[in-house]
Structure formats: structure tokens, C-alpha cells
Amino acid sequence: MYKIALTGLFAALATIAFTIESLFPPIILPGARMGISNVFILLATITLGVGSGFATLIIKIVLGSLFSGNISSMLFSLPAGIVSLSIETVLIFAVKNISIPAVSVAGAVVNTTLQNTVFCLVTKTAEYLCYLPYLALISAVTGLIVGFAVYLAVKKLPEKLFSEVNI
Amino acid sequence: MDENGNQKIANNADNPQVEKASNNVRQNLEKHTDISSNGAYIRLRSSKAFCMRDLFVYISLAALVLILFIAFVFPVKDDDGKGFIVTRGNATILIYTFGSTPKATDLIEVEEVSNGYKIKIYHTSEKIGYNVILFNDQLKTADVIESNCSERKDCYYAPSISNSGAIYCQPHDLKITPLHGGDDDGVIAG
Incomplete structure (x- = not known):
């Protein structure tokens, strides 16, 4: 029950962050965002487990798309989000001795690349693919910032908050 | 077999060998994959912001970005459009x-x-x-x-x-x- 409550809390925070972020203009190029909601998704994955991480991701994408009024963005965000979180999960749990910022950068670049590729395929806007490398670079920077935020959160939050969580 | 002639389903409590084997499997999984989220949390809590293995990730991503540039930016026609x-x-x-x-x-x-x-x-x-x-x-x-x-x-x-x-x-x-x-x-x- 405690784990479910924490998962719900992370999902709510991720949704709020996503909705607020969608009101701001993009960073340099369309499709480039800070990705602050990924802080809560990554935090949920590390502290509560893989299931909670994916639950947080799906809830954030579905509710965030509904609240921001851009329902079609679900089509691009969902597959990219699932693949990038899967890669982050493998890096966190299977590959040891890897830092949180590196995990976040990997997830961010994969997420942005896949999301925009799917966007180009669905909207038949192949000309947009020339922005892909620049978007990947921007997402690497934002992923690094998000990664450091998660790193500090994991370090500073009291351990007793998550010590009772069991799989 | 029970009194009706149906085969009893064995559970781990009745079969210590099965219980021991499943515990061994779980321990091996935990040892190699760190499936316990608390284990990952505790490990990451004491980790640093940069590890040597991060270089593999950064180099792979740099290669990916370079491939994207080669595939989508460099081949763009240099002529002025009409x-x-x-x-x-x-x-x-x-x-x-x-x-x-x-x-x-x-x-x-x-x-x-x-x-x-x-x-x-x-x-x-x-x-x-x-x-x-x-x-x-x-x-x-x-x-x-x-x-x-x-x-x-x-x-x-x-x-x-x-x-x-x-x-x-x-x-x-x-x-x-x-x-x-x-x-x-x-x-x-x-």
C-alpha cells in the first residue's frame, strides 16, 4: 500500500510537471523540452522498482496529454517513453557501476530520437528529420540536468522514506 | 494422492528441495542483476556522479549523434531553393x-x-x-x-x-x- 501511494505521488508530480512544461515555448527547436517530469519517473524507478517506474510513465503520458489538450502527442510519446525507460532500467539494474546522470542522458537521447522519428513517420514530414541531431544534442544537455537532479534527490532524501518498500 | 484419488499439488513448504532451489535462483538473480529495487537504491545512493563506465554511454551517444548528422544533415542540397x-x-x-x-x-x-x-x-x-x-x-x-x-x-x-x-x-x-x-x-x- 505504501508503495502504491508513493507511486501515485510520483505520477501526480510527473503529470503536473509535464502539464506546466507544455505551456512554455520549446527550447530552440520544436519538440525540445526540459523534461522535468522525467525526474519523477527516474526517481520512481530507482526507489520503488521497475513496475512503479512504468506506471508513473504511462500515467504521466496519458493524463499529461489530456490536460495539455494535445492528445495526439500520446501516439509519439508512449512508444518512445517505454523504450527509453526500458533502456534506463537495464542500465540501472543490470549494468552496475554506472552513474545516474549517464542513465538519464541515455534515456533522454533515445526518447527524443525515437519520439521525433515516430512523429516524422506518422505526419509524413521526412524533412523534419534534419532537426534530429540537434534535438539529440539538446536532449543530452537536458538529460544531464535531469540526471543530476535525480542524483541529488537520491542522495539527500531520507533513506527511511524508501526503506520499507519491497518488491 | 488425496482421499478422492486426485493428485496433490506439491508446495514449497512440503518440498524443501524445491524451496532451496528457488531460493538459489533468486539469490543468483539478485547477485547478477540487482533486481531488488532497494538494492539499486542503496547502491546508487552511495555512488558518485561520474563513473568510468559512463564513458561507454557517452561515446555511444556521441556516435549516434554523429550518425544522425551524417544521415540527415550533411547530405542536404546546398543549392538555393526555388x-x-x-x-x-x-x-x-x-x-x-x-x-x-x-x-x-x-x-x-x-x-x-x-x-x-x-x-x-x-x-x-x-x-x-x-x-x-x-x-x-x-x-x-x-x-x-x-x-x-x-x-x-x-x-x-x-x-x-x-x-x-x-x-x-x-x-x-x-x-x-x-x-x-x-x-x-x-x-x-x-
């Missing part, structure tokens, strides 16, 4: 060629400005949704300078395009792409 094509869905709304005068219609308003034209495209006969595109003949660029599509206005914040790239307005399904040779008769379709 103009731009504006489409909505599969229909061509406007073909703009540099040096020519675009024609106004019921849904398209044309205003001449210094070095080009400002074209306002309405998307319905009620003239509710619109995009304003600025075509600059001197710089050979196109840019969306006004739109009432949504809160985000990705088309408005997109950089101006010249001989590569595209501007896409998702709510209005409007796309602006460079025109390289081919059809340039300037016909405006509906």
Missing part, C-alpha cells in the same frame, strides 16, 4: 516561388512587405483558424510569424527555413517545405 510548398494534409494549398506574386483566394490573404510577402492562410470557410507566413525573397526564407493554433505554437517557435527543414503546424495540419525544382507553376489549389 521557393516553398504549403500543404494541408495531402492537398497543396500554395506554391510560392521567389520573385513571383502569389494569388489571393477566399481563404488566402496576401500582403506585400519589404523583401517579400506576408500570407495569411485560413483553414475553414468560417475563418477561425489561421497561420501567417512570411516569405522573404532576399533571404530566401519562410517563417510562421503568427498563428492561433494552440497554446504551444510549435510552428511559431520553429526556426525559419531556407533550403532544408520544414515547419509543421500540427493542430492545423499545415506543412511548409522548401521547393527544389519540379513543379513551380505557382498554381494555388483551393
Whole structure:
């Protein structure tokens, strides 16, 4: 029950962050965002487990798309989000001795690349693919910032908050 | 077998060997994959912000970005475009060629400005949704300078395009792409 409550809390925070972020203009190029909601998704994955991480991701994408009024963005965000979180999960749990910022950068670049590729395929806007490398670079920077935020959160939050969580 | 002749389903408590084997499997999994989230949390809590293995990740991502540049940026044609094509869905709304005068219609308003034209495209006969595109003949660029599509206005914040790239307005399904040779008769379709 405690784990479910924490998962719900992370999902709510991720949704709020996503909705607020969608009101701001993009960073340099369309499709480039800070990705602050990924802080809560990554935090949920590390502290509560893989299931909670994916639950947080799906809830954030579905509710965030509904609240921001851009329902079609679900089509691009969902597959990219699932693949990038899967890669982050493998890096966190299977590959040891890897830092949180590196995990976040990997997830961010994969997420942005896949999301925009799917966007180009669905909207038949192949000309947009020339922005892909620049978007990947921007997402690497934002992923690094998000990664450091998660790193500090994991370090500073009291351990007793998550010590009772069991799989 | 029970009193009805049905085979009893063995459980781990009845079979210590099975219980021991499943515990061994779990211990091996935990040892090699760290499936316990608390284990990962505790490990990451004491980790540093940078580890040597991070280099593999960063080098892989740098290679990915380089491949994307080689695939999508470097092969772009260096020649100046002849103009731009504006489409909505599969229909061509406007073909703009540099040096020519675009024609106004019921849904398209044309205003001449210094070095080009400002074209306002309405998307319905009620003239509710619109995009304003600025075509600059001197710089050979196109840019969306006004739109009432949504809160985000990705088309408005997109950089101006010249001989590569595209501007896409998702709510209005409007796309602006460079025109390289081919059809340039300037016909405006509906």
C-alpha cells in the first residue's frame, strides 16, 4: 500500500510537471523540452522498482496529454517513453557501476530520437528529420540536468522514506 | 494422492528441495542483476556522479549523434531553393516561388512587405483558424510569424527555413517545405 501511494505521488508530480512544461515555448527547436517530469519517473524507478517506474510513465503520458489538450502527442510519446525507460532500467539494474546522470542522458537521447522519428513517420514530414541531431544534442544537455537532479534527490532524501518498500 | 484419488499439488513448504532451489535462483538473480529495487537504491545512493563506465554511454551517444548528422544533415542540397510548398494534409494549398506574386483566394490573404510577402492562410470557410507566413525573397526564407493554433505554437517557435527543414503546424495540419525544382507553376489549389 505504501508503495502504491508513493507511486501515485510520483505520477501526480510527473503529470503536473509535464502539464506546466507544455505551456512554455520549446527550447530552440520544436519538440525540445526540459523534461522535468522525467525526474519523477527516474526517481520512481530507482526507489520503488521497475513496475512503479512504468506506471508513473504511462500515467504521466496519458493524463499529461489530456490536460495539455494535445492528445495526439500520446501516439509519439508512449512508444518512445517505454523504450527509453526500458533502456534506463537495464542500465540501472543490470549494468552496475554506472552513474545516474549517464542513465538519464541515455534515456533522454533515445526518447527524443525515437519520439521525433515516430512523429516524422506518422505526419509524413521526412524533412523534419534534419532537426534530429540537434534535438539529440539538446536532449543530452537536458538529460544531464535531469540526471543530476535525480542524483541529488537520491542522495539527500531520507533513506527511511524508501526503506520499507519491497518488491 | 488425496482421499478422492486426485493428485496433490506439491508446495514449497512440503518440498524443501524445491524451496532451496528457488531460493538459489533468486539469490543468483539478485547477485547478477540487482533486481531488488532497494538494492539499486542503496547502491546508487552511495555512488558518485561520474563513473568510468559512463564513458561507454557517452561515446555511444556521441556516435549516434554523429550518425544522425551524417544521415540527415550533411547530405542536404546546398543549392538555393526555388521557393516553398504549403500543404494541408495531402492537398497543396500554395506554391510560392521567389520573385513571383502569389494569388489571393477566399481563404488566402496576401500582403506585400519589404523583401517579400506576408500570407495569411485560413483553414475553414468560417475563418477561425489561421497561420501567417512570411516569405522573404532576399533571404530566401519562410517563417510562421503568427498563428492561433494552440497554446504551444510549435510552428511559431520553429526556426525559419531556407533550403532544408520544414515547419509543421500540427493542430492545423499545415506543412511548409522548401521547393527544389519540379513543379513551380505557382498554381494555388483551393
